[in-house]
Amino acid sequence: MLTPIDVLVVGAGPAGLALAAALCQTGLTVAGIAPAGEQSPWCNTYGIWEDELPSPLWQDLLAHRWHDTVAYANHTELPLQRVYGLLDNASLQSRLLAPCQQAGMRWYRQPAASLTQQRHHSQLRLADGTLVDARLVVDASGHTPLLLRRPPGPPVAWQAAYGIVGRFAHPPVRDGQLVLMDFRSDHLDSQERRQGPPTFLYAMDLGKGRYFVEETSLAHSPALPFEQLQARLHRRLEQRGCAVALLEQEERCLFPMNLPIPDQRQPLLGYGAAASMVHPASGYQIGAALRAAPTVAAAVAQALRHPEATPGQVAAAGWQALWPPANLRRHSLYLFGLQTLLGFNESQTQQFFATFFRLPQPSWAGYLSNTLSLGGVLNTMARVFLTAPASVRSGLMAAAFRSGFGRKP
């Protein structure tokens, strides 16, 4: 048998590549599984707050940047004063692949199929029967991971969106503007507003008369159908006199927001959406995957220094770096926050976001980027509670009682 490589990464999405790059930079021997090729283009539109990039040196990976960033909720325009960007996927991919290429990382072009464990290594079988031995396997195969197990969780809340890149009869947003969430709903009648879950417009000026507009359901169980989102988007645009003049591209977006953290006792590591790294408050994940990769890679490299370390021990070191207890506690608070939102009606949702985006920027921004301490998250939640209108407060209290907050153990 050939000597097993150190780490085998399954999946070459943003998370898989971020971790592969960081692992290569530690000097480990790394291989990857990318059925479509590690350079095959990512077709999603990835947005990120500029301050979520691992360093200011990564700013050149933004294809667009907006300083005029706003939200609309409860009939109010809320200036966000935080720079937002769209990633240039090809540039990000090249940036992450560079250290992989330098390290001579090998990529297999077959889907991974199954995993077996030996005492000191794991063996991954590819679809064509090829066997690859590695001291650690990382599952970065996306929201429905191939190899990782998750405990059962609550009903899945899905983020769903239907978006268009194109030209419009009139500009759907101001020149140079990014609209993170526009909850204005005057294009719906009162019954529709009461019945359907609230959706919002995510929109941006791409320059030269082109815009990206997307009708988004932040989270709902079951997922809102694309047809409903598409119909709502067109009604919203038409009501504002911004009917689509030229459709260049469509995006249909659907992914889970509240998946439980995988079982950390498994002898393999997860990363990215596979490891439930999607933020339950926003659905964002790319910033976290880019920022956490060096820490997780260092922990894995450290564990692999012990020649007798088993895959379970190495994976445990990786899990500990990725989901230490403090992060797990914060994550449960975010899940509680999401669960609360799911119970809100349209008016409560509008008032909630109007309150949230009026908090001091470090509070709301830190909450969305997962950069607050546990105390900081609790403080943000308390501030929302204290400053929100009564109907939101009663919704928050009802959610707290449902979840068992304050109950004696």
Ligand SMILES: Cc1cc2nc3c(=O)[nH]c(=O)nc-3n(C[C@H](O)[C@H](O)[C@H](O)COP(=O)(O)OP(=O)(O)OC[C@H]3O[C@@H](n4cnc5c(N)ncnc54)[C@H](O)[C@@H]3O)c2cc1C
């Ligand atoms: C349309 C859309 C828009 C989004 N927008 C944003 C955004 O703006 N900002 C943000 O932060 N997040 C966004 N997200 C959420 C999240 O960040 C993305 O889903 C992101 O792509 C997850 O990255 P990942 O690398 O974990 O998984 P993926 O990007 O899903 O990559 C997984 C890779 O594993 C491969 N794979 C799967 N099975 C196998 C197998 N058996 N063998 C080998 N390889 C396999 C897949 O082909 C894929 O290449 C968005 C999600 C969607 C769906």
